[in-house]
Amino acid sequence: NAGVMQNPRHLVRRRGQEARLRCSPVKGHSHVYWYRQLPEEGLKFMVYLQKENIIDESGMPKERFSAEFPKEGPSILRIQQVVRGDSAAYFCASSPIGQGGANTIYFGEGSWLTVV
């Protein structure tokens, strides 16, 4: 998938623990997106970030979820005090400098979070 690297691929957490999902975009891409896919459901947009800035977080739950994309290093999606309903596949995607509607977004293989 064009070089977007996500880790861990699979993560198991107990209720109340924290989950950290990491995403390294395609080299040279400065835009990162996070999507969530609940079991048997479609992909839901969560957040769109550029380096050191959150551009659109309209899909992020109001509590327990946060995302960052620092100047150096991967983008991190952090889920605090996980609950069973957070069990899902989390996909990261990246794109080069914004191209508006012609933008092609490249996805990673996803991180599967299971909360027990």
Add this chain to the structure above:
Amino acid sequence: DAKTTQPNSMESNEEEPVHLPCNHSTISGTDYIHWYRQLPSQGPEYVIHGLTSNVNNRMASLAIAEDRKSSTLILHRATLRDAAVYYCILGNYGGATNKLIFGTGTLLAVQP
């Protein structure tokens, strides 16, 4: 965000062409039409996109209606590996963000 409408599922036979339709009657003049697909347990994969003219690449062809209110993704010879959910999405050129909003897509089954 402009909406798209796709059939929930379609079936095809291996080695035959597949035409996946998408309606987007409320498309605006600056909306691009994107197609992605998602194989089981994998991340979405870019297939093709276009604005007004028909487009071809190594994976597929995109036929866009003259009024742009509908489009068709064409897989010229379906293989078993093409079994996936196919998403038709509109992306707004010059919009405030570059995010793509996924609908429910079309589940394509390919029979041997």
